[in-house]
Amino acid sequence: MKLKFLYNPANFAGSVKCNLSVVVKLTAILIFVGVLQLSAATFAQGITISKKNVNLETVFKDIKRQTGYTFFYPEKVNTTDQKLNVDLKNATLKEALDYCLKGLNLSYTIVDKTIVIRLLPAGSKAAIPAKSPDQLLEIKGKVVDAKTKETIPGVSIYLKSIKTAPLGITDDKGDFIVHAELGDVLVFTFIGYKPKEVGVMDSKPLTVKLETQVETMNETVINGYQTLKKESYTGSAITVSGEELKRNNPANVIKAIASFDPSIRIGDNNLTGSDPNALPKLTFRGSTALPSVDGSIVDRNNLSSTYNLPAFMLDGFPATLEQIVDLDIDRIASVTILKDAAATAVYGSRAANGVIVVTTKVPKPGKLQLTYNAQLNIQAPDLSSYHVLNAAQKLQYEKLAGLYTTNPAVSNASQYDLDQQYNKILKNVVSGVNTYWLSQPLQNAFGMKHSLDAQGGDSTFRYDINGRYQTSPGVMIGSSRNDYSGGMTFYYNPSKKLLFRNQLTITQEESTNSPYGNFSTYVAMNPYYPITDANGNSLRELANWTVANPSKASGASEYISENVNNPLFEAHVGSFSKSAYFQVLDNFAMDYYITNALKLSTQFGLTDTKNTSDQFVSPLSNTFYYGPTSQINNRGSYTYNVDNELTYDGQVKLTYNKQFGGHSVNFLLLSEIGNDTNDQKGFTAVGFSNATFTNIGFARSYALNSSPLGDWITSRFNNNSLTGNYTYQNKYLLDLTGNMNGSSAFGDKHRYAPVWSAGLGWNAHNEDFFKTAFPAISQFKLTATTGEAGSVAFPADLAKTIYTYQTANWYSTGVGATVNGYGNDNLDWQKTTIDQLTLELGLFNNKLTIKSDYYYKLTKGEIVQLTTAPSTGYLNYDANLGDVKNVGAEVYITFNAYKAKDININLTGTFVHNKNAVVHINNALKAYNESVNKYQADTANHAQTIPLLQYEEGRSINTIWGVKSKGIDPENGKEILVKRDGTLTYTYDAADIQPIGNMDAKGEGTFGSNITYKQFYLYFLFHYQFGGDYYNQTLVDRVEDADPRYNVDARALTQRWQKPGDVTFYKNIQDLSITHPTSRFVQKNNEIDLSSVTLSYDITKKLAKKIGLQSLRLSLTANDIFESSSIQIERGIYYPYARNLTCMLQATF
């Protein structure tokens, strides 16, 4: 502009002349700026202005009037838009100008009687010719860790305005010397620390304290592929630090994660209780899985959870649930739960159920730092939910239930036999036999964990070496899960542009199941059975009953004799069942900064896992004891299985990050391939002489008529994604993601599927008008996102026609191959559309924050197994049918209730509500409902007492189906049922089945608090839920349908109908018929439990130093210690629940 101006004098002669003198003058000024600026203060005059809401122009006019100085703007300076309040009394010119221009993007210089106002553009200083160091101030200082006060070597120091080349770097003592101008802003950066800006005020030595990055984690979102600023991100994510997790539940990573976000639900696994070897069943934001319509329908416990399992990412690589369960909690830096489409779209096909991103700790440079963690975990079985009868009560119940009255439907024993039997038991009862079987297989379990971590290094090379030893015995004797792991991580920055990172982890895990078997066996044992005979020898057989043969097969006799075996005898015959895996995991990554804004990253991860399982059934076991005598030399069996799993994953990422003016853009281009191969082999050997020689080498032979087992499964995926994030002035946010995802699980026709997401956001709190209008609101962020995600969590061969070789059964003319099932090559991705609206609100400087999400999740083309007419040659096949929606709201509240010098109280609360509905089901699925009723009616399936799953459009997947009941008729102890037409009946008919309840809770969540007082820290968290229905299977199985020959719930004796006029909940005590699912057992499930309490104490820094430590923390965490519920159920059927107490010590050297 200027150039053009000078070369066209003819046209603008007048104006040039006029301005030229000024230009010349100003050029001179610019050269001597440094010198003259200082002298500007000498032009001091008394200035007095007192005006409100005026613009700069007006103020300048006043100054001009009062001082005679004129103003000059060489660039386009806007002086009318800025409004300011001015209150100056007899100020010097410098004071007045400083005051007026403070906070504005303007600078001034005074030349003669002219005040030159210039823009202060970013990078303007770069345009100034480099000055020799002696023109600048020399600034000395040192950089220390804000917490530990340790000096930090290798810290880079930049000018805020010029970020390309550092001014200096701290030496190995953490000292630095840089040269800068007064008013410059220095930026101290170091990996693992928050960048710190320091203004140059004078040349006094500085002490710069850097704060560690971890504490600021809540301000970023790690989506597994990149780290984004939370404020400019529209996706919905919950981030929890490893520290927080550990405080919540140091013994169980998954439980800890779930308690921070109630939208993740750990399935109420009543079967496996607190079994250390049972993997939790997770669902995320309501169920989407429809059942498989196969032979093994329909019990809720059979439903595979994998269809709803969130995807796990560990340090940028896909991980399994088991890997996360076995992860050393001390290694976790953060966990991020990605929930909506905008957050998860980058994962494409794996994202339908949310993504849980786990990152492990990054080594910090500095002197060698050792951290030692010790944990002692105490578990005590929780038997409070079991109410069994004692010996005398049990016998009384048996008599009432008619066990000692002849009944050909039950037994062919004569009255004499029965009397004899009764008296035999009575003799036991009278002689004081009253065994408490429940406690027999249980123990208080003491687990421990020791982990050691060493880290250090400098800015070019950092390392971390860690090791762990952890034992987790369960409350059933003999069950345990032990982990040993070690790892090594290094970060190598050969230059500012290049970063290499390698992480190696080796894990050995060993799990052993209790030889005591199912806990339910002990619950069912009669208390009048002695454990040992008079000589103290363990009894094998406790009782022998003649009963009607349940088998209706041809040739079967009408009555059979049934043994009651002593489970404790079986537990001591030497059988075992254990499994182990050895895993080597190596992740290598390289980041290359092509320019300051453009980064190329590559990552490669390799996981090799060898899983083995060994199952030995002792030759002394009952399994063989009752077997044919001709097979004596085949007693005892050993089954060995090995599964070698090799997983690799490679990624290339290109990220671009640039800010200019108020614009900020962020791009990620990603391409990733992954492979998972399972190679399984196994065989069974039989014929062991005794239980001492359990080595497989002692086996006599392979199992008869069996062949070795082998399988090889590979699944692969390819993920290509382009993500863009744009922010304008940190006010307006836009996120866009496009994703092409391929998976080997899909048919040839649908190998790739595009998914996308879009998000819009508004940071209202960054708007000026908002600040003035709502000063109390410190944060007001509104985001709306929409998009699609897919799901591929099913077997790899559904979309292909696969033949299996009948290798164990050759035909006389060669081996045969038969078709497995219909390969539906039209099988398409199951797609979920997620729309979400989020409001993040912060009040009073974020003392109170509220985040609320509202989502609408529609899963279309749910993969459903369809039953076909068998004449097609298939019993069923898989197709995309059935749509399910989940609509819900989630609210997260944190409140800093009280803050003072020594005390800080935070309150947190969460609430989620999810409404589930089947939107559309295919006709075939409707036919499924019919088949369910038939299935239930067939006595051979033993499913008469369990409410089976049925589906109806508009109703929740979790609807409970059964017949409506009016309760028990006091007249005769029979149940009064309501037919579909409203009439009453005593007869159960499957045709009257209708919805009788909905298991979906109206609301669920957590509330808790953390309180810091001096060195103490207290944390507790309650979990609550209300409004859902629950079908109380315990009451059916253990009270009404209980086999009176075994021990039952105490209510079977005390609360059942016995004589006309008894108003009871339970039917006639003598009625041994089957109780079908009716609304009688549907109960409201309102419960509250204290899921964790932690108390910790940090010794003071002073004391720590004295004993040669940097820090020392002692803490105590208790989990699952209290529960109050509106329903009474027996919890933990195969394995009891346990209460958990963990003592911890963490010391840093």
Added chain:
Amino acid sequence: MIVFTSCNKYLDVKPQSQIDETKLFSSDEGFREALNGVYTLCASTNLYGGNLTFGSFIGTATSGGLDVLAQNYQFSDPVSQRIEGFDYTDPTFINTENTVWNTAYQAINNCNYILAAIDGKKSIFTGNDYQLIKGEALALRAYLHFDLLRMFAPSYASNPNAKAIPYVTQVTVKSTSFSTVSGVLDQCIIDLNAATRLLINSDPILQGYTVGYPGQQGQNEDASPDLFYQNRRHRINYYTAVGELARIYLYKGDYNNALINAKFVISGKVFPWTSEADFFSASNTTRDRIFYKELISCWFVDNAPVNAEVNSLYLNTNPIFSATTDQINNIYEIAQDGGDDWRLKQWFVTTAPTQGSDLRAVLLKYNNNAAPLKNLHPLVAPAMRLSEIYYIAAEASYGNGDTDGALGYYNTVRKNRGIGDSVVTVADKDAMNELLLSDARKEFYGESQIFYMYKRLNHGIPITPTFTRPPSDQIFVLPIPLNELIFRNN
């Protein structure tokens, strides 16, 4: 796009312990394996290795075999008694018939996979394999459909236009509509005619093949170095297809065609009658218990599961399947001229009962020697016997008015079963049928064939010597499985 194409290849994972359809059907070997797969299914306990021959599942001992319905045994347990009494609502029975239906159609579907792929792959075959494999697959498809028809549809004699079963020729999840009885028979004939045209030029059994006992001199059963060409009679061969045509024409009452096809098998002279020496051999290892050389086709079931099943059914101390000796003596007409019948002498052993007071006769047809003793022949389930072809020829000749011819065929069988005196006159057609039925019942004991014969002739089923259950669709037609009716999708 180039990236996606190459990635597509990457994502195309081929399983190793199993095999992709396209890969299987890319070689001659693969087609052979697929065909063997059909035989494996047929020989399974669900079909001819169990329910459709001996009449039971392994271990669970649930009966449903058609020989039970033919009143060949006597049971003491209520479930078998109900089934024996034609109670087709019994859950055990329903279970068994569902298994039969499902597995038979599974086998048919496996044939259809081969037939759908084979014509596009003609060039990959060596020798006559294309004709042989396609011919056998077609014949198997017809064979299985015909047996399903004989179980689940009314007989042609009862109602040729009744709704029968679906005749499935396509690989699809869309259900095929039901054909009528005559429609199914026509489709069977089409498939079998196509099969015979393919097999006539390719089946080794037509190329100087000598039937015999495995391992013996001069026979071709296990002579070929290629396993696939051994044991032609363990698979559907040319003569089986022809014999099946004879069966089907007779089922339709088409005596002409039935006779032509039956004669064709007989005149081939491939299947010699069993010698007395082999049948009565004193040595356990050299005794032919099943008239092995007379089997035109049989299912190879010499595997552990079927051995175990046969043992539990017939050979335990208290076998599930046994008749009283009185019952057997009655079936074998000991009062008339059946006393010399080889079959009575060699197939049954009398044991003292553990339940009840009647002596029981236990079937030894499927007896197999305890290891390490070898049998003269492997354990097989008969699929088609030479004697049946003679019965067909006899019945068809009589139907054509050739009484002497009919008696000639009948007497040939009698003679080869040790009954010396020939029958020279027969009063009428019913008498002829009675002659054939009574011999067939002896011949087919434990093979589940006699039920089909009663049904075809719409003949009553003799319950006791004095009482015969009159013929009706109620006893002859097994109900179509419920799933087949509920889950049809068109």
